Amino acid sequence: MTRAWERELTAEREVFRRVLARADFTGEDDTLRGPLRWYRCGGEAVTATIEVTMTAAYPFAPPQVRVLDAGIPLTPTFHRERDGALCLWPADTPVENAPWCDPARLLRRVAAWLRQTEAGWPGDSACDLERYLPAAGGIVLYDLVSLATVHGCVRTRATPDSRCVTITGKAQAPPVRPNRRHRGTPTIGRRHRHLAWVADIGEVTRPIEDWASLRPLLGGDAGQIGWLIGAGVVEYLVLRYRRGSSSGLLALTARPSATRRASIEIQACEAADTSVPTRLLRAGTATAELADRRVAVVGAGAVGSFVADLLFRQGVRKMTLFDGQLLRPGNLVRHLAGEPWVGHPKVVAVTGRLADLGFDTTGVDPRHDRLTTPEQAVTLLRKHDLVVDATGDARASALLAWAGSTVQRSVITVCVERHGGIIRVDRFPLRGSEQHHPPVPGGRGDQITEHGCDDPVSLTPPASVIAAAQLACRAAIDDLTRECALPATLLEVIEPQEAPDDVRGLNLADSRPGKHV
Structure with a gap:
């Protein structure tokens, strides 16, 4: 049917x-x-x-x-x-x-x-030469900034399974090609294996489909490159090129043909730039502005770990992480860090995960300590443009809110309530006639304890943790960029509660009469 x-x-x-x-x-x-x-x-x-x-x-x-x-x-x-x-x-x-x-x-x-x-496709600038060649497996990584002026042989580095090859940009003199008087084959040592040849082939007016169509673009180096490929020295070609107003990079594997004598087979590799500018393309428009802001995240647990991760991804590079606990196996289901970090301080685990993104983490300061005194809070506020309170601890939140009002520095407090049914973000100190949203009624509800740990464990699911981190990050970016478009309280209902919190969604209503965002 x-x-x-x-x-x-x-x-x-x-x-x-x-x-x-x-x-x-x-x-x-x-x-x-x-x-x-x-x-x-x-x-x-x-x-x-x-x-x-x-x-x-x-x-x-x-x-x-x-x-x-x-x-x-x-x-x-x-x-x-x-x-x-x-x-x-x-x-x-x-x-x-x-x-x-x-x-x-x-x-x-x-x-x-x-x-x-x-x-002849006048004015066309599509840089997609890899589509016209057979595809090789794996991926080739390169730093476009460091390769911008490189020409000739460089070393490569591969993962154990050879699925990922990095073009290091470190020059390596190739072996000397024997002249006609010396018919013997030179000895190829380990330092002359698995090399790449980097070149600029200029404007490309026709697709590259095989070695015969590539050879003329290599100019006077074509003979040497062909010999190096045949001798097993050069295994990769990394070619900068231009098409119209755009520039591209083509990464190829190259090896002697198994079926045709004196011929070379080339295949296109998926290639990716590892340079910082490329890594930041998807980070948002405020990246440059956020790079100089100093932010402290107090509480590197479930919500705090993801807050730190989001802020770091969006460009915050000067960050202090403050938490006195070690990472436990039970934390993992809601935490940014994974199994290898169990037993480490949470702040160290989060810093390690930030380093995995490939950015410089020397500006991240992991402090394995608890925030308990007014002096600690005031000192922390004075050294940072913003403090995010992700402790979920009423005493720590009250201390930071007081310190923010005392030294007139911004504090953003984020918490999940009703087992993740409601997310609340508050900013201190208030601006002008602002007021915070009234407290959500109700206690902490049923909680459980983990064996070997006296602290209660909330039943908040991972999705609510990540949603809370996202909302706190939104408030933090609004404050750090001086947009000041958001009210003092953001309240998001994840699971409908009793009125007035019986409708799912984000409440952006300002508490001032007649004022809405």
Whole structure:
């Protein structure tokens, strides 16, 4: 029995097929062939023959289109797959009202592709040369900043399973190529193995599909590079290149051909830049501003560990972590750190996890200590632009709120209530006529204890912990960037409670009469 959604998709495909049939396309099943009239750069009309295939992914992906006969001698270059299918739309083209579902628009797009191919894709700046080569497994890592001016042989470093290879940028002189008088093969030592050759091949006007198409781009170094690959010295090629207004980097594996004598096989590697600018691309727009802010996170437990992680990811590099407890196995289900950090101070475990992100953590100060005295609190506030209180301890929270008001430095307190059903974030001191939201009524409720630990354990689930950290981070960024757009209290209902907290969602209402955010 055919299901309703299958009937809908079948009907949509049938409409597409009928429209193409009216344009003289013929064929069986999901593949149709037919004529396409397009205009050359000089204005001459030409008729091509193309093949259109609705794949299983249609209509959520474009149909595959191949040019069987362009109508003129035409060599495909860019914007195509290795199997000959045309790349007609960017991968991020919205599926809603997908342009490829309109056969007329599809044919116009193919005609434009043919015209652009004949013209050599003027102004095109897509840096995707790896798509035209067979793919190698694993990933190659490089620091674009350190390789910007490097040319020649450099060392590499691989993981034990060779799935990840790092181009170190450290120069290594290659062995000397023997001249014609010396026919013997030179001895290749360990320091001359697994090297990479880094070069700038300039503007690329045609795809690189094999060694024959790459060799001319290597210029006068081509002969030496070929010999080094054949001798087993160079295993990777790292090539900087340009296309239009953009620059790219192509990482290749290179080895002697197993089937063709005196030939070289190249494959494209997935490559990734490890430099700090690239690592920060996804960190948000406030990264540069946050780099100079000093933040203390008091409490490196469940919520505090994720608060520190989020702030660090968004650009805060000067951070003090304050907590007096060790990480226990029972903490792990709600904590940023994992099993290898059990038994370490929580502040050390969090610092270790921050270091795993690949950024400099020398500005992170892990203090394995408890905050108990007014002097400690005042000193901490004076040395930081903001203190985040994630202790979940009423005494510590009261102490920090008092210190914030005393020295006029910002304190943000975050806590989860009702076993994670409500998240609350308060900022101290108040600004102007601000007021905090009234306390949420109700006690701590049922709690349990862990064997070997006198402290009560809340039943807050991990999702509420992470949501609390996110809300605290939002308030912290608002204060650190001086946007001051958020009220003194943020209250988020995760699980509906009694009125007035019986509706899920974030309450951004300011307590001042008539004031809303």
